[in-house]
Amino acid sequence: MNTKAANSGSGQTQSGRPARLSLADWMPKIVMAPTVLVTLVCIYGYMIWTAVLSFTGSRMLPSYNFVGFEQYERLFNNDRWMVALTNLGIFGGLFIFICLFLGVTLAIFLDQKIRAEGAIRTIYLYPMAISFIVTGTAWKWLLNPTNGLEKMMVDFGFVNFKFDWLINPDMVVYCLVIAAVWQASGFVMALFLAGLRGVDGDLIKAAHLDGASTFTTYRRIILPSLKPVFFSALVVLSHIAIKSFDLVAALTNGGPGYASDLPANFMYTYTFTRSQIGLGSASAMVMLGCVLAILVPYLYSELRGKRHE
Amino acid sequence: MSNNAIGRKTSGVDKALRVALYTVLLVAAAFYLIPFIVMLITSLKDVEEIRTGNLLSLPAALNFDSWAKAWSSACTGSSCGGISPYFMNSFQIVLPAVAISTLVGAINGYVISLWKFRGSDLFFAAMLVGCFIPFQVILLPMAQTLGWLGIANTASGLVFVHVVYGVAFTTLFFRNFYQSIPSELVKAARLDGAGFFTIFYRIILPVSTPIIVVTVIWQFTQIWNDFLFGVAFSGFDTQPVTVALNNLVNTSFGGKEYNVDMAAAIIAALPTLAVYVFAGKYFVRGLTAGAVKG
Helix, strand or coil: CHHHHHHHHHHHCCCCCHCCCCCCHHHHHHHHHHHHHHHHHHHHHHHHHHHHHHCCCCCCCCCCEEEEHHHHHHHCCCCHHHHHHHHHHHHHHHHHHHHHHHHHHHHHCCCCCCCHHHHHHHHHHHHHHHHHHHHHHHHHHHEEEECCCCCCCCCCCCCCCCCCCCCCCHHHHHHHHHHHHHHHHHHHHHHHHHHHCCCCCCHHHHHCCCCCHHHHHHHHHHHHHCCHHHHHHHHHHHHHHHHHHHHHHHHHCCCCCCCCCCCCHHHHHHHHCCCHHHHHHHHHHHHHHHHHHHHHHHHHHHHHHHHHH | CHHHHHHHHCCCCHHHHHHHHHHHHHHHHHHHHHHHHHHHHHHHHHHHHHHCCCCCCCCCCCCCCHHHHHHCCCCCCEECCCCCHHHHHHHHHHHHHHHHHHHHHHHHHHHHHHCCCCHHHHHHHHHHHHHCCCCCHHHHHHHHHHHCCCCCCCCCHHHHHHHHHHHHHHHHHHHHHHHHCCCHHHHHHHCCCCCHHHHHHHHHHHHHHHHHHHHHHHHHHHHHHHHHHHHHEEEECCCCCCHHHHHCCCCCCCCHHHHHHHHHHHHHHHHHHHHHHHHHHHHHHHHHHHHCCC
Protein backbone atom coordinates (compact mmCIF):
# COMPACT_ATOMS: atom_id res chain seq x y z
CA MET A 1 0.00 0.00 0.00
CA ASN A 2 2.74 2.37 0.92
CA THR A 3 4.43 1.60 -2.33
CA LYS A 4 1.37 2.46 -4.32
CA ALA A 5 1.25 5.89 -2.76
CA ALA A 6 4.91 6.44 -3.42
CA ASN A 7 4.58 5.30 -7.00
CA SER A 8 1.81 7.68 -7.94
CA GLY A 9 3.59 10.47 -6.13
CA SER A 10 6.77 10.10 -8.09
CA GLY A 11 4.93 9.49 -11.33
CA GLN A 12 3.22 12.82 -11.04
CA THR A 13 6.18 14.87 -9.92
CA GLN A 14 8.62 13.48 -12.41
CA SER A 15 6.72 13.10 -15.63
CA GLY A 16 3.05 13.66 -14.99
CA ARG A 17 2.37 10.31 -16.65
CA PRO A 18 0.65 7.36 -14.96
CA ALA A 19 3.09 5.63 -12.63
CA ARG A 20 2.95 2.32 -14.47
CA LEU A 21 4.90 3.65 -17.40
CA SER A 22 7.90 5.08 -15.56
CA LEU A 23 11.12 3.13 -15.69
CA ALA A 24 11.73 3.58 -11.98
CA ASP A 25 8.57 1.63 -11.24
CA TRP A 26 9.63 -1.25 -13.41
CA MET A 27 13.18 -1.29 -12.09
CA PRO A 28 12.47 -3.38 -8.96
CA LYS A 29 10.75 -6.00 -11.06
CA ILE A 30 13.48 -5.99 -13.68
CA VAL A 31 16.29 -6.50 -11.17
CA MET A 32 14.33 -9.22 -9.36
CA ALA A 33 13.52 -11.04 -12.59
CA PRO A 34 16.72 -13.13 -12.80
CA THR A 35 16.31 -14.33 -9.21
CA VAL A 36 12.64 -15.13 -9.76
CA LEU A 37 13.48 -17.06 -12.89
CA VAL A 38 16.35 -18.96 -11.29
CA THR A 39 14.30 -19.79 -8.18
CA LEU A 40 11.37 -21.05 -10.19
CA VAL A 41 13.55 -23.14 -12.49
CA CYS A 42 16.40 -24.30 -10.26
CA ILE A 43 14.39 -24.95 -7.11
CA TYR A 44 10.80 -25.67 -8.04
CA GLY A 45 11.39 -26.80 -11.62
CA TYR A 46 14.15 -29.20 -10.58
CA MET A 47 12.09 -30.52 -7.71
CA ILE A 48 9.33 -31.41 -10.15
CA TRP A 49 11.88 -32.84 -12.58
CA THR A 50 13.31 -35.12 -9.89
CA ALA A 51 9.78 -36.09 -8.88
CA VAL A 52 9.02 -37.03 -12.48
CA LEU A 53 12.24 -39.04 -12.76
CA SER A 54 11.32 -40.96 -9.62
CA PHE A 55 8.32 -42.37 -11.47
CA THR A 56 10.39 -43.54 -14.45
CA GLY A 57 12.62 -46.51 -15.05
CA SER A 58 15.67 -44.26 -15.65
CA ARG A 59 18.99 -45.97 -15.16
CA MET A 60 22.20 -44.44 -16.52
CA LEU A 61 20.48 -41.60 -18.38
CA PRO A 62 17.14 -39.98 -17.66
CA SER A 63 14.41 -41.66 -19.70
CA TYR A 64 10.71 -41.08 -19.54
CA ASN A 65 9.14 -44.52 -19.55
CA PHE A 66 6.80 -44.24 -16.61
CA VAL A 67 6.62 -47.15 -14.20
CA GLY A 68 4.35 -45.75 -11.50
CA PHE A 69 5.47 -46.32 -7.95
CA GLU A 70 7.83 -49.15 -8.86
CA GLN A 71 10.98 -47.24 -7.84
CA TYR A 72 9.48 -46.45 -4.43
CA GLU A 73 8.59 -50.10 -4.00
CA ARG A 74 12.11 -51.13 -4.93
CA LEU A 75 13.47 -48.46 -2.60
CA PHE A 76 11.66 -49.73 0.44
CA ASN A 77 12.55 -53.32 -0.42
CA ASN A 78 16.21 -52.31 -0.69
CA ASP A 79 18.12 -53.40 2.38
CA ARG A 80 20.74 -50.71 1.94
CA TRP A 81 18.06 -47.99 1.91
CA MET A 82 16.40 -49.39 5.01
CA VAL A 83 19.78 -49.41 6.77
CA ALA A 84 20.33 -45.79 5.69
CA LEU A 85 16.88 -44.78 6.90
CA THR A 86 17.32 -46.56 10.23
CA ASN A 87 20.72 -44.91 10.60
CA LEU A 88 19.12 -41.53 9.99
CA GLY A 89 16.65 -42.27 12.77
CA ILE A 90 19.36 -43.28 15.25
CA PHE A 91 21.84 -40.64 14.15
CA GLY A 92 19.30 -37.85 13.87
CA GLY A 93 17.58 -38.64 17.16
CA LEU A 94 20.76 -38.90 19.21
CA PHE A 95 22.48 -36.01 17.46
CA ILE A 96 19.55 -33.66 18.04
CA PHE A 97 18.94 -34.76 21.61
CA ILE A 98 22.60 -34.57 22.70
CA CYS A 99 23.18 -31.24 20.95
CA LEU A 100 20.12 -29.71 22.60
CA PHE A 101 21.05 -31.07 26.00
CA LEU A 102 24.70 -29.99 25.76
CA GLY A 103 23.74 -26.67 24.20
CA VAL A 104 21.23 -25.73 26.91
CA THR A 105 23.46 -26.93 29.75
CA LEU A 106 26.59 -25.16 28.55
CA ALA A 107 24.65 -21.99 27.81
CA ILE A 108 23.15 -21.89 31.31
CA PHE A 109 26.51 -22.62 32.90
CA LEU A 110 28.21 -19.97 30.81
CA ASP A 111 25.56 -17.47 31.82
CA GLN A 112 26.70 -17.51 35.49
CA LYS A 113 29.16 -14.61 35.23
CA ILE A 114 32.00 -16.87 34.23
CA ARG A 115 35.52 -15.53 34.03
CA ALA A 116 36.99 -15.72 30.49
CA GLU A 117 33.52 -16.37 29.09
CA GLY A 118 34.52 -14.97 25.71
CA ALA A 119 37.46 -17.35 25.36
CA ILE A 120 35.41 -20.38 26.40
CA ARG A 121 32.63 -19.45 23.99
CA THR A 122 35.16 -19.15 21.18
CA ILE A 123 36.48 -22.63 21.94
CA TYR A 124 32.99 -24.16 22.01
CA LEU A 125 31.99 -22.70 18.69
CA TYR A 126 35.06 -23.04 16.47
CA PRO A 127 34.21 -26.51 15.09
CA MET A 128 31.19 -24.93 13.40
CA ALA A 129 33.56 -22.92 11.21
CA ILE A 130 35.25 -25.93 9.67
CA SER A 131 34.10 -28.37 7.05
CA PHE A 132 32.47 -31.69 7.90
CA ILE A 133 35.19 -33.24 5.73
CA VAL A 134 37.86 -31.90 8.10
CA THR A 135 35.81 -33.02 11.10
CA GLY A 136 35.45 -36.48 9.58
CA THR A 137 39.16 -36.71 8.83
CA ALA A 138 40.08 -35.71 12.37
CA TRP A 139 37.68 -38.14 14.04
CA LYS A 140 38.65 -40.93 11.69
CA TRP A 141 42.14 -40.62 13.12
CA LEU A 142 41.00 -40.21 16.73
CA LEU A 143 38.69 -43.20 16.62
CA ASN A 144 40.78 -45.59 14.56
CA PRO A 145 41.24 -48.78 16.57
CA THR A 146 44.96 -49.39 15.93
CA ASN A 147 46.60 -46.05 16.75
CA GLY A 148 43.79 -43.92 18.09
CA LEU A 149 41.88 -43.59 21.34
CA GLU A 150 42.17 -47.30 22.13
CA LYS A 151 45.95 -47.30 21.99
CA MET A 152 46.16 -44.13 24.04
CA MET A 153 44.04 -45.62 26.84
CA VAL A 154 46.11 -48.81 26.78
CA ASP A 155 49.29 -46.69 27.03
CA PHE A 156 47.75 -44.87 29.99
CA GLY A 157 47.40 -48.21 31.78
CA PHE A 158 43.86 -49.30 30.89
CA VAL A 159 45.15 -52.52 29.35
CA ASN A 160 41.74 -53.97 28.54
CA PHE A 161 40.28 -50.79 27.07
CA LYS A 162 38.62 -51.58 23.75
CA PHE A 163 37.16 -49.09 21.32
CA ASP A 164 36.51 -50.42 17.85
CA TRP A 165 33.23 -48.65 17.00
CA LEU A 166 34.63 -47.32 13.74
CA ILE A 167 34.98 -50.84 12.29
CA ASN A 168 32.04 -52.39 14.13
CA PRO A 169 28.91 -52.42 11.92
CA ASP A 170 26.62 -52.25 14.94
CA MET A 171 28.35 -49.28 16.54
CA VAL A 172 29.71 -47.25 13.64
CA VAL A 173 26.66 -44.99 13.48
CA TYR A 174 27.49 -43.73 16.98
CA CYS A 175 30.85 -42.54 15.66
CA LEU A 176 28.89 -40.28 13.32
CA VAL A 177 26.95 -38.99 16.32
CA ILE A 178 30.13 -38.19 18.27
CA ALA A 179 31.71 -36.26 15.42
CA ALA A 180 28.52 -34.40 14.50
CA VAL A 181 27.86 -33.42 18.13
CA TRP A 182 31.43 -32.15 18.38
CA GLN A 183 30.84 -29.95 15.37
CA ALA A 184 27.35 -28.59 16.01
CA SER A 185 26.70 -28.49 19.77
CA GLY A 186 28.65 -25.25 20.26
CA PHE A 187 26.33 -23.62 17.79
CA VAL A 188 23.27 -24.68 19.80
CA MET A 189 25.00 -23.29 22.87
CA ALA A 190 25.44 -19.94 21.09
CA LEU A 191 21.75 -19.87 20.12
CA PHE A 192 20.60 -20.52 23.68
CA LEU A 193 23.11 -18.12 25.19
CA ALA A 194 21.77 -15.38 22.93
CA GLY A 195 18.28 -16.37 24.03
CA LEU A 196 19.22 -16.30 27.73
CA ARG A 197 20.68 -12.82 27.35
CA GLY A 198 17.39 -11.68 25.88
CA VAL A 199 15.28 -12.81 28.84
CA ASP A 200 13.74 -9.90 30.74
CA GLY A 201 15.92 -9.21 33.78
CA ASP A 202 13.05 -7.80 35.84
CA LEU A 203 11.21 -11.07 35.55
CA ILE A 204 14.17 -12.90 37.07
CA LYS A 205 14.60 -10.33 39.82
CA ALA A 206 10.94 -10.62 40.70
CA ALA A 207 11.23 -14.38 40.92
CA HIS A 208 14.21 -14.07 43.26
CA LEU A 209 12.37 -11.58 45.47
CA ASP A 210 9.55 -14.10 45.71
CA GLY A 211 12.11 -16.51 47.10
CA ALA A 212 12.50 -18.76 44.04
CA SER A 213 15.82 -20.60 43.89
CA THR A 214 18.10 -20.25 40.89
CA PHE A 215 17.13 -23.75 39.79
CA THR A 216 13.40 -23.05 40.02
CA THR A 217 13.82 -19.76 38.20
CA TYR A 218 15.46 -21.54 35.29
CA ARG A 219 12.98 -24.38 35.22
CA ARG A 220 9.79 -22.37 35.65
CA ILE A 221 10.55 -19.00 34.08
CA ILE A 222 13.66 -18.79 31.94
CA LEU A 223 13.61 -22.06 30.00
CA PRO A 224 9.90 -21.89 29.09
CA SER A 225 10.49 -18.42 27.64
CA LEU A 226 13.15 -19.89 25.35
CA LYS A 227 10.66 -22.06 23.47
CA PRO A 228 11.18 -20.24 20.15
CA VAL A 229 14.97 -20.75 20.39
CA PHE A 230 14.34 -24.39 21.14
CA PHE A 231 12.21 -24.80 18.03
CA SER A 232 14.61 -23.05 15.68
CA ALA A 233 17.49 -25.12 17.05
CA LEU A 234 15.39 -28.23 16.50
CA VAL A 235 14.67 -27.27 12.90
CA VAL A 236 18.28 -26.41 12.12
CA LEU A 237 19.60 -29.60 13.73
CA SER A 238 17.15 -31.91 11.98
CA HIS A 239 17.98 -30.14 8.76
CA ILE A 240 21.70 -30.79 9.32
CA ALA A 241 20.94 -34.43 10.15
CA ILE A 242 18.84 -35.10 7.05
CA LYS A 243 21.38 -33.40 4.78
CA SER A 244 24.41 -35.11 6.35
CA PHE A 245 26.52 -36.45 3.54
CA ASP A 246 30.05 -35.14 3.82
CA LEU A 247 30.56 -36.37 7.38
CA VAL A 248 29.79 -39.94 6.35
CA ALA A 249 31.94 -39.60 3.22
CA ALA A 250 34.95 -38.49 5.25
CA LEU A 251 34.55 -40.48 8.47
CA THR A 252 33.41 -43.92 7.33
CA ASN A 253 32.67 -43.71 3.61
CA GLY A 254 29.49 -45.58 4.49
CA GLY A 255 31.40 -48.56 5.84
CA PRO A 256 32.02 -51.11 7.06
CA GLY A 257 30.04 -52.44 4.11
CA TYR A 258 27.14 -50.01 4.04
CA ALA A 259 26.54 -50.08 7.79
CA SER A 260 26.91 -46.32 8.24
CA ASP A 261 25.18 -45.05 5.10
CA LEU A 262 22.73 -42.19 5.46
CA PRO A 263 20.00 -41.41 2.89
CA ALA A 264 22.05 -38.61 1.30
CA ASN A 265 24.90 -41.05 0.66
CA PHE A 266 22.51 -43.66 -0.69
CA MET A 267 21.06 -41.13 -3.09
CA TYR A 268 24.48 -40.05 -4.32
CA THR A 269 25.76 -43.59 -4.78
CA TYR A 270 22.74 -44.83 -6.69
CA THR A 271 22.38 -41.76 -8.87
CA PHE A 272 25.97 -41.06 -9.78
CA THR A 273 28.01 -44.24 -9.39
CA ARG A 274 25.50 -47.06 -9.73
CA SER A 275 23.51 -45.65 -12.64
CA GLN A 276 20.14 -46.08 -10.96
CA ILE A 277 18.75 -42.61 -11.58
CA GLY A 278 15.12 -43.62 -11.03
CA LEU A 279 15.84 -45.19 -7.67
CA GLY A 280 18.14 -42.33 -6.66
CA SER A 281 15.42 -39.80 -7.51
CA ALA A 282 12.88 -41.72 -5.46
CA SER A 283 15.24 -41.61 -2.47
CA ALA A 284 15.73 -37.86 -2.96
CA MET A 285 11.97 -37.36 -2.91
CA VAL A 286 11.67 -39.27 0.36
CA MET A 287 14.36 -36.98 1.82
CA LEU A 288 12.42 -33.96 0.63
CA GLY A 289 9.33 -35.40 2.29
CA CYS A 290 11.21 -35.69 5.59
CA VAL A 291 12.35 -32.07 5.42
CA LEU A 292 8.89 -30.80 4.52
CA ALA A 293 7.34 -32.78 7.37
CA ILE A 294 9.49 -30.74 9.75
CA LEU A 295 9.51 -27.46 7.89
CA VAL A 296 5.85 -26.93 7.03
CA PRO A 297 4.52 -27.04 10.62
CA TYR A 298 7.41 -24.79 11.68
CA LEU A 299 6.83 -22.15 9.00
CA TYR A 300 3.09 -22.38 9.58
CA SER A 301 3.44 -21.66 13.28
CA GLU A 302 5.98 -18.90 12.60
CA LEU A 303 3.70 -17.14 10.15
CA ARG A 304 0.63 -17.58 12.32
CA GLY A 305 2.55 -16.26 15.31
CA LYS A 306 3.48 -13.16 13.37
CA ARG A 307 -0.08 -12.47 12.34
CA HIS A 308 -1.15 -12.53 15.97
CA GLU A 309 1.45 -10.01 17.02
CA MET B 1 21.70 -11.28 37.20
CA SER B 2 20.28 -14.67 37.87
CA ASN B 3 22.85 -15.49 40.48
CA ASN B 4 22.84 -12.42 42.63
CA ALA B 5 21.86 -14.80 45.40
CA ILE B 6 25.02 -16.79 44.95
CA GLY B 7 27.20 -13.71 44.75
CA ARG B 8 25.97 -12.26 48.03
CA LYS B 9 26.70 -15.10 50.39
CA THR B 10 29.79 -17.21 49.90
CA SER B 11 28.99 -20.28 51.89
CA GLY B 12 30.93 -23.50 51.41
CA VAL B 13 28.15 -25.05 49.35
CA ASP B 14 28.18 -22.14 46.92
CA LYS B 15 31.91 -22.36 46.56
CA ALA B 16 31.69 -26.06 45.82
CA LEU B 17 28.99 -25.36 43.24
CA ARG B 18 31.19 -22.75 41.66
CA VAL B 19 34.09 -25.21 41.41
CA ALA B 20 31.81 -27.83 39.87
CA LEU B 21 30.56 -25.27 37.37
CA TYR B 22 34.06 -24.39 36.22
CA THR B 23 35.03 -28.06 36.08
CA VAL B 24 32.15 -28.88 33.73
CA LEU B 25 32.95 -25.90 31.53
CA LEU B 26 36.62 -26.82 31.32
CA VAL B 27 35.92 -30.48 30.57
CA ALA B 28 33.64 -29.33 27.75
CA ALA B 29 36.36 -26.99 26.49
CA ALA B 30 38.77 -29.93 26.44
CA PHE B 31 36.27 -31.98 24.41
CA TYR B 32 36.16 -29.27 21.75
CA LEU B 33 39.86 -28.47 21.79
CA ILE B 34 41.52 -31.87 21.99
CA PRO B 35 40.69 -33.08 18.47
CA PHE B 36 42.37 -30.02 17.03
CA ILE B 37 45.38 -30.36 19.32
CA VAL B 38 45.72 -34.02 18.35
CA MET B 39 45.55 -33.06 14.68
CA LEU B 40 48.28 -30.50 15.19
CA ILE B 41 50.53 -32.85 17.18
CA THR B 42 50.04 -35.67 14.68
CA SER B 43 50.88 -33.44 11.74
CA LEU B 44 54.23 -32.62 13.36
CA LYS B 45 55.30 -36.22 13.97
CA ASP B 46 56.99 -38.60 11.57
CA VAL B 47 55.44 -41.93 10.64
CA GLU B 48 57.61 -43.86 13.10
CA GLU B 49 56.57 -41.65 16.02
CA ILE B 50 52.91 -42.11 15.07
CA ARG B 51 53.32 -45.88 15.04
CA THR B 52 55.08 -46.11 18.39
CA GLY B 53 53.46 -43.23 20.28
CA ASN B 54 49.84 -42.44 21.07
CA LEU B 55 47.46 -39.59 20.23
CA LEU B 56 48.74 -37.22 22.89
CA SER B 57 52.45 -38.15 22.91
CA LEU B 58 54.48 -35.19 21.74
CA PRO B 59 56.86 -35.33 18.77
CA ALA B 60 60.60 -35.37 19.60
CA ALA B 61 61.22 -32.43 17.28
CA LEU B 62 59.00 -30.11 15.26
CA ASN B 63 58.87 -31.73 11.88
CA PHE B 64 57.14 -29.84 9.09
CA ASP B 65 57.85 -32.43 6.39
CA SER B 66 54.27 -33.68 6.37
CA TRP B 67 53.02 -30.11 5.87
CA ALA B 68 55.30 -29.70 2.86
CA LYS B 69 54.16 -33.06 1.52
CA ALA B 70 50.47 -32.31 2.07
CA TRP B 71 50.87 -28.97 0.33
CA SER B 72 52.86 -29.98 -2.73
CA SER B 73 53.45 -33.69 -3.24
CA ALA B 74 50.82 -35.88 -1.57
CA CYS B 75 48.65 -38.01 -3.84
CA THR B 76 44.99 -37.09 -4.12
CA GLY B 77 43.39 -39.78 -6.21
CA SER B 78 44.78 -39.42 -9.71
CA SER B 79 47.54 -36.85 -9.32
CA CYS B 80 50.37 -36.33 -6.84
CA GLY B 81 50.82 -32.58 -6.56
CA GLY B 82 49.56 -32.09 -3.01
CA ILE B 83 46.45 -30.11 -2.19
CA SER B 84 47.84 -26.70 -3.16
CA PRO B 85 46.24 -26.64 -6.64
CA TYR B 86 42.86 -27.51 -5.11
CA PHE B 87 43.33 -24.92 -2.40
CA MET B 88 43.67 -22.37 -5.20
CA ASN B 89 40.64 -23.88 -6.97
CA SER B 90 38.59 -23.26 -3.86
CA PHE B 91 39.55 -19.59 -3.90
CA GLN B 92 38.70 -19.39 -7.58
CA ILE B 93 35.27 -20.76 -6.85
CA VAL B 94 34.62 -19.03 -3.53
CA LEU B 95 35.62 -15.45 -4.33
CA PRO B 96 33.36 -14.86 -7.37
CA ALA B 97 30.53 -16.90 -5.85
CA VAL B 98 30.61 -14.87 -2.62
CA ALA B 99 30.83 -11.55 -4.47
CA ILE B 100 27.99 -12.28 -6.87
CA SER B 101 25.65 -13.88 -4.35
CA THR B 102 26.18 -11.04 -1.87
CA LEU B 103 25.53 -8.36 -4.49
CA VAL B 104 22.41 -10.08 -5.82
CA GLY B 105 21.19 -10.70 -2.27
CA ALA B 106 21.66 -7.03 -1.40
CA ILE B 107 19.61 -5.85 -4.36
CA ASN B 108 16.92 -8.49 -3.79
CA GLY B 109 16.69 -7.58 -0.12
CA TYR B 110 16.45 -3.90 -1.10
CA VAL B 111 13.56 -4.61 -3.45
CA ILE B 112 11.71 -6.98 -1.14
CA SER B 113 11.81 -4.66 1.85
CA LEU B 114 11.65 -1.18 0.29
CA TRP B 115 10.16 -1.55 -3.20
CA LYS B 116 7.47 -4.12 -2.51
CA PHE B 117 5.38 -5.06 -5.50
CA ARG B 118 2.43 -7.37 -5.81
CA GLY B 119 3.65 -10.89 -5.16
CA SER B 120 7.05 -9.90 -3.79
CA ASP B 121 6.23 -11.19 -0.30
CA LEU B 122 4.86 -14.41 -1.70
CA PHE B 123 8.00 -14.79 -3.78
CA PHE B 124 10.17 -14.21 -0.73
CA ALA B 125 8.35 -17.02 1.07
CA ALA B 126 8.83 -19.28 -1.95
CA MET B 127 12.51 -18.42 -1.90
CA LEU B 128 12.87 -19.23 1.79
CA VAL B 129 11.91 -22.79 1.02
CA GLY B 130 15.03 -22.82 -1.13
CA CYS B 131 17.14 -22.41 2.01
CA PHE B 132 15.82 -25.67 3.33
CA ILE B 133 15.40 -28.19 0.52
CA PRO B 134 17.80 -31.11 0.64
CA PHE B 135 20.05 -30.51 -2.33
CA GLN B 136 19.76 -34.16 -3.35
CA VAL B 137 16.49 -33.11 -4.94
CA ILE B 138 18.21 -30.79 -7.42
CA LEU B 139 21.52 -32.60 -8.04
CA LEU B 140 20.65 -34.53 -11.15
CA PRO B 141 18.69 -31.84 -13.01
CA MET B 142 21.48 -29.38 -12.19
CA ALA B 143 24.09 -31.77 -13.56
CA GLN B 144 22.11 -31.98 -16.81
CA THR B 145 21.69 -28.20 -16.97
CA LEU B 146 25.40 -27.56 -16.44
CA GLY B 147 26.06 -29.96 -19.31
CA TRP B 148 23.67 -28.08 -21.61
CA LEU B 149 25.20 -24.75 -20.64
CA GLY B 150 28.66 -26.18 -21.42
CA ILE B 151 30.00 -25.44 -17.94
CA ALA B 152 29.95 -28.94 -16.50
CA ASN B 153 33.14 -29.78 -14.55
CA THR B 154 34.36 -26.17 -14.62
CA ALA B 155 34.97 -23.60 -11.92
CA SER B 156 32.35 -21.35 -13.55
CA GLY B 157 29.83 -24.15 -13.23
CA LEU B 158 30.47 -24.41 -9.50
CA VAL B 159 30.30 -20.62 -9.11
CA PHE B 160 26.94 -20.72 -10.88
CA VAL B 161 25.59 -23.45 -8.59
CA HIS B 162 26.79 -21.74 -5.43
CA VAL B 163 25.27 -18.44 -6.50
CA VAL B 164 21.94 -20.04 -7.41
CA TYR B 165 21.56 -21.80 -4.07
CA GLY B 166 23.27 -19.10 -2.02
CA VAL B 167 21.03 -16.24 -3.10
CA ALA B 168 18.13 -17.46 -0.96
CA PHE B 169 20.27 -17.00 2.15
CA THR B 170 21.87 -13.71 1.14
CA THR B 171 18.46 -12.27 0.22
CA LEU B 172 17.12 -13.34 3.60
CA PHE B 173 20.00 -11.63 5.42
CA PHE B 174 19.65 -8.34 3.56
CA ARG B 175 15.86 -8.35 3.64
CA ASN B 176 15.84 -8.76 7.42
CA PHE B 177 18.37 -5.98 7.78
CA TYR B 178 16.59 -3.54 5.46
CA GLN B 179 13.24 -4.15 7.17
CA SER B 180 14.33 -1.66 9.81
CA ILE B 181 14.94 1.13 7.31
CA PRO B 182 11.84 3.36 7.19
CA SER B 183 10.20 3.37 3.77
CA GLU B 184 9.64 7.14 4.18
CA LEU B 185 13.35 7.54 3.53
CA VAL B 186 12.98 6.00 0.09
CA LYS B 187 9.81 7.98 -0.59
CA ALA B 188 11.51 11.25 0.28
CA ALA B 189 14.48 10.43 -1.93
CA ARG B 190 12.18 9.62 -4.83
CA LEU B 191 10.40 12.95 -4.44
CA ASP B 192 13.80 14.56 -4.78
CA GLY B 193 14.16 12.76 -8.09
CA ALA B 194 16.53 9.98 -7.05
CA GLY B 195 16.15 6.76 -9.01
CA PHE B 196 16.21 3.12 -7.98
CA PHE B 197 19.95 2.67 -8.19
CA THR B 198 20.86 6.12 -6.89
CA ILE B 199 18.90 5.45 -3.71
CA PHE B 200 20.53 2.06 -3.35
CA TYR B 201 24.01 3.38 -3.96
CA ARG B 202 23.79 6.66 -2.00
CA ILE B 203 21.46 5.82 0.88
CA ILE B 204 21.17 2.09 1.39
CA LEU B 205 24.66 0.82 0.66
CA PRO B 206 26.47 3.20 3.03
CA VAL B 207 24.48 1.86 6.02
CA SER B 208 24.84 -1.79 4.97
CA THR B 209 28.40 -2.49 6.10
CA PRO B 210 27.50 -4.74 9.05
CA ILE B 211 25.15 -6.95 7.06
CA ILE B 212 27.59 -7.13 4.15
CA VAL B 213 30.28 -8.40 6.53
CA VAL B 214 27.90 -10.96 8.03
CA THR B 215 26.77 -12.15 4.59
CA VAL B 216 30.27 -12.35 3.12
CA ILE B 217 31.51 -14.38 6.08
CA TRP B 218 28.51 -16.69 5.99
CA GLN B 219 28.82 -17.30 2.26
CA PHE B 220 32.58 -17.71 2.44
CA THR B 221 32.28 -20.37 5.13
CA GLN B 222 29.42 -22.17 3.43
CA ILE B 223 31.02 -22.32 0.01
CA TRP B 224 34.54 -23.06 1.21
CA ASN B 225 33.23 -25.95 3.32
CA ASP B 226 30.94 -27.33 0.64
CA PHE B 227 31.55 -30.91 -0.39
CA LEU B 228 28.35 -32.11 -2.08
CA PHE B 229 28.39 -29.67 -5.02
CA GLY B 230 32.16 -29.99 -5.28
CA VAL B 231 32.09 -33.75 -5.59
CA ALA B 232 29.04 -33.81 -7.89
CA PHE B 233 29.91 -31.00 -10.29
CA SER B 234 33.69 -30.62 -10.46
CA GLY B 235 36.19 -32.14 -12.88
CA PHE B 236 39.59 -33.60 -12.02
CA ASP B 237 41.40 -30.28 -12.10
CA THR B 238 38.61 -28.09 -10.80
CA GLN B 239 38.00 -29.92 -7.52
CA PRO B 240 37.68 -27.73 -4.44
CA VAL B 241 39.98 -28.44 -1.50
CA THR B 242 37.35 -30.40 0.48
CA VAL B 243 37.05 -32.95 -2.31
CA ALA B 244 40.84 -33.16 -2.70
CA LEU B 245 41.25 -33.64 1.05
CA ASN B 246 38.75 -36.49 1.03
CA ASN B 247 40.57 -38.09 -1.91
CA LEU B 248 43.91 -37.67 -0.19
CA VAL B 249 42.69 -39.32 2.99
CA ASN B 250 41.11 -42.19 1.08
CA THR B 251 44.05 -42.74 -1.25
CA SER B 252 46.24 -45.49 0.08
CA PHE B 253 49.42 -46.03 -1.87
CA GLY B 254 51.74 -47.87 0.48
CA GLY B 255 51.32 -47.08 4.17
CA LYS B 256 48.78 -44.73 5.66
CA GLU B 257 50.37 -41.38 6.46
CA TYR B 258 48.20 -39.88 9.17
CA ASN B 259 50.59 -36.98 9.66
CA VAL B 260 50.10 -35.90 6.04
CA ASP B 261 46.31 -36.38 6.36
CA MET B 262 46.21 -34.16 9.43
CA ALA B 263 48.42 -31.48 7.89
CA ALA B 264 46.18 -31.42 4.81
CA ALA B 265 43.05 -31.23 6.96
CA ILE B 266 44.41 -28.28 8.91
CA ILE B 267 45.43 -26.52 5.69
CA ALA B 268 41.92 -27.05 4.30
CA ALA B 269 40.39 -25.64 7.49
CA LEU B 270 42.74 -22.65 7.85
CA PRO B 271 40.87 -20.05 5.75
CA THR B 272 37.55 -20.49 7.54
CA LEU B 273 39.26 -20.82 10.93
CA ALA B 274 41.10 -17.55 10.24
CA VAL B 275 37.81 -15.87 9.40
CA TYR B 276 36.33 -17.24 12.61
CA VAL B 277 39.24 -16.05 14.76
CA PHE B 278 39.35 -12.57 13.26
CA ALA B 279 35.65 -11.97 12.75
CA GLY B 280 33.99 -14.36 15.18
CA LYS B 281 31.37 -11.84 16.20
CA TYR B 282 30.05 -11.56 12.65
CA PHE B 283 30.27 -15.31 12.13
CA VAL B 284 28.04 -15.91 15.13
CA ARG B 285 25.64 -13.25 13.96
CA GLY B 286 25.36 -14.99 10.59
CA LEU B 287 24.73 -18.33 12.25
CA THR B 288 21.99 -16.99 14.45
CA ALA B 289 20.49 -14.96 11.60
CA GLY B 290 20.46 -18.10 9.48
CA ALA B 291 18.77 -20.01 12.26
CA VAL B 292 16.26 -17.54 13.63
CA LYS B 293 14.39 -16.44 10.58
CA GLY B 294 11.52 -14.05 10.18
